[in-house]
Amino acid sequence: MTLKCEWTQYLGPGSSPGGHQLTDWLTGVQPLDMCALRLINGSFGLGTRFLAPSSVRLVRKTLYGSQPSADTGTNVTSCGQQLEVHHSRWPHCLHFTYTWLRDHCRCPQCYDHKTYQRKYEISNIPLGIRPVAVKATEKELKVKWPDGHESGYEYKFLWQNTFEGQQTSYRMPQLPWTTATLPEAHQTTASFKNLTYGFILDKYCTVPLGDLCDPEKGGVKRLIYAIVKHGFAFISEVPADIESTRTAIEKVCNIKNTFFGDMWSMKGTNYEHFDSAYSTAYIGAHTDSTYFTQACRIQVFHCLQPATEGGENLLVDGFSIAKQFRDKHPKGYAFLSSEAIPSEYIEDGQHQVSLDTIFKHNPVTRNIKQFRYNIYDRAPLSSLPMEKTQDFYTHFSNLSKIINNPKNEYWLKLNPGTVLLTDNWRLMHGRANFTGARFMCGCYLDNDDFCSKARVLEVQLE
Ligand SMILES: C[N+](C)(C)CCCC[C@H](N)C(=O)O
Ligand SMILES: O=C(O)CCC(=O)C(=O)O
Numbered sequence: 001m002t003l004k005c006e007w008t009q010y011l012g013p014g015s016s017p018g019g020h021q022l023t024d025w026l027t028g029v030q031p032l033d034m035c036a037l038r039l040i041n042g043s044f045g046l047g048t049r050f051l052a053p054s055s056v057r058l059v060r061k062t063l064y065g066s067q068p069s070a071d072t073g074t075n076v077t078s079c080g081q082q083l084e085v086h087h088s089r090w091p092h093c094l095h096f097t098y099t100w101l102r103d104h105c106r107c108p109q110c111y112d113h114k115t116y117q118r119k120y121e122i123s124n125i126p127l128g129i130r131p132v133a134v135k136a137t138e139k140e141l142k143v144k145w146p147d148g149h150e151s152g153y154e155y156k157f158l159w160q161n162t163f164e165g166q167q168t169s170y171r172m173p174q175l176p177w178t179t180a181t182l183p184e185a186h187q188t189t190a191s192f193k194n195l196t197y198g199f200i201l202d203k204y205c206t207v208p209l210g211d212l213c214d215p216e217k218g219g220v221k222r223l224i225y226a227i228v229k230h231g232f233a234f235i236s237e238v239p240a241d242i243e244s245t246r247t248a249i250e251k252v253c254n255i256k257n258t259f260f261g262d263m264w265s266m267k268g269t270n271y272e273h274f275d276s277a278y279s280t281a282y283i284g285a286h287t288d289s290t291y292f293t294q295a296c297r298i299q300v301f302h303c304l305q306p307a308t309e310g311g312e313n314l315l316v317d318g319f320s321i322a323k324q325f326r327d328k329h330p331k332g333y334a335f336l337s338s339e340a341i342p343s344e345y346i347e348d349g350q351h352q353v354s355l356d357t358i359f360k361h362n363p364v365t366r367n368i369k370q371f372r373y374n375i376y377d378r379a380p381l382s383s384l385p386m387e388k389t390q391d392f393y394t395h396f397s398n399l400s401k402i403i404n405n406p407k408n409e410y411w412l413k414l415n416p417g418t419v420l421l422t423d424n425w426r427l428m429h430g431r432a433n434f435t436g437a438r439f440m441c442g443c444y445l446d447n448d449d450f451c452s453k454a455r456v457l458e459v460q461l462e
Pocket of ligand 1: 374377
């Protein structure tokens with residue numbers, strides 16, 4: 001049951017501080033479930049409102065406040081220059097400063113709904129702006145400004161676009177794993193010793209190519225969902241050649257062109273690029289492109305021809321490593337989250353350099369956003385004063401011990417037909433040394449393009 005409340009239309013700016021008279025604010029009971037709005041500042045009026053009982057209690061508390069009026073009990077407590085809005089479908093109320101509200105006006109004069117761009121000059125908004133009237137309708141919060149301008153805000157817009165609203169918004173869970181907690185079907189191949197050739201595909205992490213091609217089947221969304229959740233996923237039933245791999249990946253996202261090319265391939269014999277990836281050597285767990293200021297986001301591998309012997313791939317979850325390292329070595333975690341380390345890539349015509357930390361965090365939530373770890377591509381350690389270098393080596397080698405713990409190593413054998421996608425901002429990869437004509441192709445996807453695709457498909461990212 002909800003209550004229908006009616007508030008008088010009075011109240012203009014300049015009234016005395018400490019509250020304003022509201023009369024007949026509670027007039028009846030209605031079985032309606034709508035938004036509730038509480039006037040904090042009390043310098044303007046509201047029209048007919050529908051309030052949930054809990055909101056009515058809030059309103060009463062506010063109206064009677066700390067200094068209830070002896071006569072009518074309808075004074076409004078002044079709580080600063082803001083509105084507090086409570087919607088029956090919100091788990092908590094939200095506060096809005098008037099400047100924020102004016103800045104987020106979505107009327108066609110202020111916002112171009114065709115280009116999704118703002119249209120006004122911010123310095124034209126007086127920072128002390130206050131509305132002359134506020135009204136909460138079923139659909140939106142309406143605000144009238146002193147110059148006659150009117151703004152309307154849908155409640156969904158307000159919830160989705162405030163810091164406070166975002167705190168409780170749904171985010172796709174990222175599930176850090178060790179080999180003990182990998183999705184069940186993967187565990188059979190979790191240890192290098194027990195490696196079964198041709199890993200078992202599991203329904204959580206594998207999307208057949210046909211499901212990517214048919215929009216009805218939602219394959220792209222499922223694939224992205226799995227990559228966000230576990231840091232990796234597979235596309236199965238892909239013809240084992242470079243062009244078919246390209247076509248399959250392009251269903252997901254544009255391919256990123258780097259100096260390795262858009263689609264690249266490695267034979268292990270010809271050193272097409274001067275990097276150990278183009279040899280037959282063992283490569284320990286690492287993330288790629290630490291030498292780019294923005295590392296490639298997704299790493300794609302399609303093994304078109306397996307090795308005669310060896311050549312298995314290794315995956316290690318960097319977010320799980322981050323957690324283990326932070327729990328065991330909090331000082332080391334703080335050090336490697338704040339001290340920047342240079343990385344580089346050098347070959348004929350190329351000298352790529354990037355200076356950044358190993359752990360990177362979302363500047364607002366502080367959650368880990370990226371793990372950058374590559375022992376091979378570290379540049380000379382010129383970013384730290386010599387007196388800090390001993391600390392660096394201590395923390396870095398402690399980190400490396402955790403990375404090399406077999407409980408974090410998931411080894412798998414890639415076979416023609418199944419394409420592996422890993423989140424290179426989270427997962428490390430590596431490979432065993434090999435013999436034979438192993439032929440691997442793949443490509444990278446850019447961070448911005450991949451995240452954009454995820455958002456378009458409504459996968460809520462961190
Ligand atoms: C993947 N692909 C074969 C194109 C390049 C491999 C580059 C490896 C480089 N050391 C890095 O970690 O970025
Ligand atoms: O050959 C492989 O499977 C992986 C090579 C590698 O580590 C890389 O390309 O970064």
